[in-house]
Amino acid sequence: MTVKINLPHDNSYEIFIDKLNELYFDTKVVIVTNPTVSGFHLEYLKSKLNAKELSICTIPDGEQYKHMETIESILEHCFTKRLDRKSLLVAFGGGVIGDMTGFAASIYQRGIDFVQIPTTLLSQVDASVGGKTGINNKFGKNLIGAFHQPNAVYIDPSMLKTLPKREFGAGVAEIVKMAVTFNKEFFEWLEQNDINKEENLKIAIQKSVETKAYVVSQDEKEHGIRAALNYGHTFGHVVENETNYNTYLHGEAVGIGMMMANEVSVKLGLMSKEDALRVKRLLEVYDIPTSYKIKDVEDFYEHFFLDKKSLDNKIKFILARGIGDCLITDETSKEDIIKVLKGFSRD
Amino acid sequence: MTVKINLPHDNSYEIFIDKLNELYFDTKVVIVTNPTVSGFHLEYLKSKLNAKELSICTIPDGEQYKHMETIESILEHCFTKRLDRKSLLVAFGGGVIGDMTGFAASIYQRGIDFVQIPTTLLSQVDASVGGKTGINNKFGKNLIGAFHQPNAVYIDPSMLKTLPKREFGAGVAEIVKMAVTFNKEFFEWLEQNDINKEENLKIAIQKSVETKAYVVSQDEKEHGIRAALNYGHTFGHVVENETNYNTYLHGEAVGIGMMMANEVSVKLGLMSKEDALRVKRLLEVYDIPTSYKIKDVEDFYEHFFLDKKSLDNKIKFILARGIGDCLITDETSKEDIIKVLKGFSRD
Numbered sequence: 001m002t003v004k005i006n007l008p009h010d011n012s013y014e015i016f017i018d019k020l021n022e023l024y025f026d027t028k029v030v031i032v033t034n035p036t037v038s039g040f041h042l043e044y045l046k047s048k049l050n051a052k053e054l055s056i057c058t059i060p061d062g063e064q065y066k067h068m069e070t071i072e073s074i075l076e077h078c079f080t081k082r083l084d085r086k087s088l089l090v091a092f093g094g095g096v097i098g099d100m101t102g103f104a105a106s107i108y109q110r111g112i113d114f115v116q117i118p119t120t121l122l123s124q125v126d127a128s129v130g131g132k133t134g135i136n137n138k139f140g141k142n143l144i145g146a147f148h149q150p151n152a153v154y155i156d157p158s159m160l161k162t163l164p165k166r167e168f169g170a171g172v173a174e175i176v177k178m179a180v181t182f183n184k185e186f187f188e189w190l191e192q193n194d195i196n197k198e199e200n201l202k203i204a205i206q207k208s209v210e211t212k213a214y215v216v217s218q219d220e221k222e223h224g225i226r227a228a229l230n231y232g233h234t235f236g237h238v239v240e241n242e243t244n245y246n247t248y249l250h251g252e253a254v255g256i257g258m259m260m261a262n263e264v265s266v267k268l269g270l271m272s273k274e275d276a277l278r279v280k281r282l283l284e285v286y287d288i289p290t291s292y293k294i295k296d297v298e299d300f301y302e303h304f305f306l307d308k309k310s311l312d313n314k315i316k317f318i319l320a321r322g323i324g325d326c327l328i329t330d331e332t333s334k335e336d337i338i339k340v341l342k343g344f345s346r347d
Numbered sequence: 348m349t350v351k352i353n354l355p356h357d358n359s360y361e362i363f364i365d366k367l368n369e370l371y372f373d374t375k376v377v378i379v380t381n382p383t384v385s386g387f388h389l390e391y392l393k394s395k396l397n398a399k400e401l402s403i404c405t406i407p408d409g410e411q412y413k414h415m416e417t418i419e420s421i422l423e424h425c426f427t428k429r430l431d432r433k434s435l436l437v438a439f440g441g442g443v444i445g446d447m448t449g450f451a452a453s454i455y456q457r458g459i460d461f462v463q464i465p466t467t468l469l470s471q472v473d474a475s476v477g478g479k480t481g482i483n484n485k486f487g488k489n490l491i492g493a494f495h496q497p498n499a500v501y502i503d504p505s506m507l508k509t510l511p512k513r514e515f516g517a518g519v520a521e522i523v524k525m526a527v528t529f530n531k532e533f534f535e536w537l538e539q540n541d542i543n544k545e546e547n548l549k550i551a552i553q554k555s556v557e558t559k560a561y562v563v564s565q566d567e568k569e570h571g572i573r574a575a576l577n578y579g580h581t582f583g584h585v586v587e588n589e590t591n592y593n594t595y596l597h598g599e600a601v602g603i604g605m606m607m608a609n610e611v612s613v614k615l616g617l618m619s620k621e622d623a624l625r626v627k628r629l630l631e632v633y634d635i636p637t638s639y640k641i642k643d644v645e646d647f648y649e650h651f652f653l654d655k656k657s658l659d660n661k662i663k664f665i666l667a668r669g670i671g672d673c674l675i676t677d678e679t680s681k682e683d684i685i686k687v688l689k690g691f692s693r694d
Contacts, residue, residue, distance in 0.1 A: 009356045072415065079486040082652065107454070110481060110492045111568075134457060139426040145457045146493065221458075305429065 001202075003209045005129060006217045007149060015128060015153040015209055017202065020048050020117070023154070028053045028083050032074055032101040033092040034061035037119050040162045045092060045117065055081050059100070063245045066096050066136050068144070074104040088113045088151075094120035094167075095127040095250065099142070102133030106148035116153045121160055121171025122251045125178070125208035128153040130216045130226075136245070140306050141237050147221055155209075157202050165287070168196075170251025172286040173232075175204055177254060178211045180279055181231045184324025186211065191282060228326045231318040232257035238303040239292055248289065255288040258320075263340045264332065265319045275323050294345040297338055348549075350556045352476060353564045354496060362475060362500040362556055364549065367395050367464070370501070375400045375430050379421055379448040380439040381408035384466050387509045392439060392464065402428050406447070410592045413443050413483050415491070421451040435460045435498075441467035441514075442474040442597065446489070449480030453495035463500045468507055468518025469598045472525070472555035475500040477563045477573075483592070487653050488584050494568055502556075504549050512634070515543075517598025519633040520579075522551055524601060525558045527626055528578045531671025533558065538629060575673050578665040579605035585650040586639055595636065602635040605667075610687045611679065612666045622670050641692040644685055 003015045029051035033042060035058060042056070057077040059070050078087070091101035091114060098116050105114035118124045134145020160168065172195065179187035186207050195204040212229065219226040236257030240248060248256070262279060265271035280290050294300050304315045314330035315337075321327050350362045376398035380389060382405060389403070404424040406417050425434070438448035438461060445463050452461035465471045481492020507515065519542065526534035533554050542551040559576065566573040583604030587595060595603070609626060612618035627637050641647050651662040661677040664684075668674050 068415065068419065075484070075491060079484070079490065079653075103454075107450075107481075107491050107493055109490060110479065110494055132457065134454075137422070137426070143426065143456060144422060144454050146454055147457055306426075 001206055003206065003213055005149075005213045007131075007220050011131070011149040011220070013150055013152050015155060015213075017155045017157070017206055017209070019158060020045070020154055020156045023049045025049070025051045025088055027051065028055075028081065028087040029090060030055050030057050030078060030081060030083065030087070031090045031092050032057045032059065032097060032104070034059055034097060036061045037093040037097070041119060041159055042092075049090070051088075053081075059097070063096055063136070063250070066100060068135060068137070070100060071104050071107075071135060074100065075108055078104070078108050083108065083112065085109050085112055088115065090114065091116045091150075092119065093123075094118065095123040098123050098127045099133050099145070100135060102131070102148050102150065103135060103145050106133055106146040111148065113151045114148070116150045118153065118155060119159045120163055121168055121205075122174055122249075123171075124155045124157070124160075124205055125171060126174040126212065128155065129209055129212040130229075131220070140241060141245075155205060157198070157205060160201070166249060166252070169286040169288045170249040170255075173251040173255040173258070173283065173288050175208045176279065176282055176288075177229070177231050177258060178208045180258070180320050180323055181228050181318070181326040182215065182324065183207070183211050184322075187278075187282075187323050191278070194285075225328075227316065227328050228318050230316075231320065231326060232261055234304065234315065234317055235260040238300055241303060242295075242300065252289050255283050255290060256292045258283070259290045260292075260340060260344060261317065261319055263343060264317065264336065265321070267336055267340060268319070268332075270319055270321045270327065272322070275320075278323065279320075292344055294341055297341045297345050300341055301334065301338060348553055350553065350560055352496075352560045354478075354567050358478070358496040358567070360497055360499050362502060362560075364502045364504070364553055364556070366505060367392070367501055367503045370396045372396075372398045372435055374398065375402075375428065375434040376437060377402050377404050377425060377428060377430065377434070378437045378439050379404045379406065379444060379451070381406055381444060383408045384440040384444070388466060388506055389439075396437070398435075400428075406444075410443055410483070410597070413447060415482060415484070417447060418451050418454075418482060421447065422455055425451070425455050430455065430459065432456050432459055435462065437461065438463045438497075439466065440470075441465065442470040445470050445474045446480050446492070447482060449478070449495050449497065450482060450492050453480055453493040458495065460498045461495070463497045465500065465502060466506045467510055468515050468552075469521055469596075470518075471502045471504070471507075471552055472518060473521040473559065475502060476556055476559040477576075478567070487588060488592075502552060504545070504552060507548070513596060513599070516633040516635045517596040517602075520598040520602040520605070520630065520635050522555045523626065523629055523635075524576070524578050524605060525555045527605070527667050527670055528575050528665070528673040529562065529671065530554070530558050531669075534625075534629075534670050538625070541632075572675075574663060574675050575665050577663075578667065578673060579603075579608055581651065581662065581664055582607040585647055588650060589642075589647065599636050602630050602637060603639045605630070606637045607639075607687060607691060608664065608666055610690060611664065611683065612668070614683055614687060615666070615679075617666055617668045617674065619669070622667075625670065626667075639691055641688055644688045644692050647688055648681065648685060 091098040131149035134142040232254040236253035262276040438445040478496035481489040579601040583600035586600045609623040
């Protein structure tokens with residue numbers, strides 16, 4: 001099946017959700033990947049991919065390498081292989097590979113093309129739609145980057161068979177995020193269907209991608225509604241940052257972040273306790289963590305201001321309004337947020 | 348006077364050529380500059396610029412600092428000052444400052460606004476139009492970067508009074524480039540008028556900016572005609588690279604590069620010897636170097652392939668066709684180029 005991402009300025013592209021077909025490129029191609037993905041799937045990809053000249057750029061596996069030095073090593077590979085402005089990068093891996101390959105493509109010779117072949121559930125449902133690329137630095141996550149849309153995305157769900165259970169759960173967290181903020185019917189479907197089953201998984205990927213595509217098509221550069229996709233992320237980024245990006249997977253931190261955001265929603269009367277519990281239960285089905293112990297509430301709060309969603313020293317929160325709808329607000333009082341955070345600071 | 352740069356996708360902006368007016372910005376502003384420019388002009392700029400919160404980011408002066416570490420130091424300043432997505436960078440200096448500030452703005456939080464206040468003749472006539480931003484690396488010049496258009500450009504010719512004579516000449520070289528490739532009438536005007544005189548200088552800046560704007564408006568991302576603005580640059584970049592960027596100013600290297608390109612034009616019957624001589628004479632009026640001694644012709648030739656204009660291992664040359672017209676070609680034979688280069692290798 002194919003989902004079309006409609007964007008202005010010739011930036012539209014298609015997402016193919018199926019067993020990988022033969023791919024033909026009449027240009028130089030560099031596959032950017034890491035040893036883990038390459039060990040499982042590189043031979044399979046190479047058997048499908050035909051290019052004028054093909055090379056492999058292997059970068060270390062993990063969020064801790066999502067920084068400028070790795071970008072420079074990708075660029076160095078491209079220069080050494082004498083890629084020109086018509087050449088193509090292939091992001092072959094999870095979200096980290098996708099974000100970095102896209103960013104490298106956006107600044108190599110002022111921008112060349114790239115395609116994504118995401119190999120984790122999280123990158124298939126989330127990072128594959130929307131063209132956000134970037135890296136982390138000591139101030140926080142994804143603070144340096146560019147909007148650079150891929151030419152196409154190829155999602156092959158069969159690649160998920162080798163994905164560790166925890167990483168699968170991290171992907172489910174982003175699927176739940178999409179459903180809670182924009183798609184009540186999809187949320188109910190998720191409550192009734194186990195997406196560990198292959199036929200359900202494909203449907204869940206498609207529905208997630210469609211939901212995100214609907215949002216991104218309306219607001220490519222996140223001037224408005226697209227920010228709602230950061231539901232769970234404002235809190236989640238702080239959790240990741242406090243734990244030095246080495247305790248939780250991104251999707252797991254988002255799961256915790258959604259729990260915190262929902263507590264704010266409940267406090268402000270935007271969401272019933274029952275609905276908050278439904279979200280919690282759904283996350284628990286896939287063993288996604290839903291609790292986190294905050295050590296210093298004031299310190300946690302202060303971290304928000306380094307997040308790029310904070311404008312004019314106001315913090316923008318994405319709050320679920322029941323299930324299937326949401327609200328972007330920078331009017332939440334510090335007092336209310338601190339009270340909710342205190343709820344996460346007790347033993 | 349004002350020149351409008353018409354570009355698709357809301358990228359249009361205006362260039363103001365006049366004594367600097369009062370500027371008001373209701374956002375955080377960072378002025379990126381170097382000690383030389385700041386010593387001469389920062390107090391003047393600060394007396395004109397009103398911002399919600401203003402800070403100065405000073406980076407070292409010189410092309411040798413046009414690399415990723417300097418970009419990272421600009422970004423670090425922005426994070427420390429907690430710039431948000433509505434904040435603004437002001438590029439206050441020559442082409443190096445403009446290219447780096449623009450690039451930093453393009454990747455800070457996936458892109459924020461910037462304006463340019465160019466303080467050298469070269470950056471006023473050339474770098475201020477077109478949105479090319481970037482940095483050098485060991486493989487060559489401007490090989491990493493982005494297309495990122497400024498919101499506005501403020502050209503104050505009175506700032507050129509403190510500009511060293513050599514740097515003024517380097518700017519004139521780019522003015523001559525614009526005239527030779529696109530504007531015969533302007534070239535003749537330049538032969539008859541001394542642009543050291545203030546009233547002529549302002550006209551020359553305006554005509555250059557208009558000529559470049561005409562080209563860039565047709566082809567923002569250099570898929571076609573815009574490449575003609577690289578006249579003199581394919582050769583000039585190699586000259587700069589061979590001399591480690593510390594012997595010639597960029598405009599001077601372009602002057603030498605135009606002489607080389609014109610020899611190719613003469614050899615191919617595209618330009619008369621007399622017209623080539625007119626270009627040489629005009630450059631000499633402003634003491635722009637027109638000769639260069641190539642040590643190793645084959646090595647010089649090999650350098651072309653690291654230039655990003657080389658596609659499919661073909662080198663794209665911009666050749667003047669008489670004066671006021673030009674040709675983009677990748678059909679030139681290696682033999683012809685080598686013969687011309689040999690003419691520059693003799694004592």
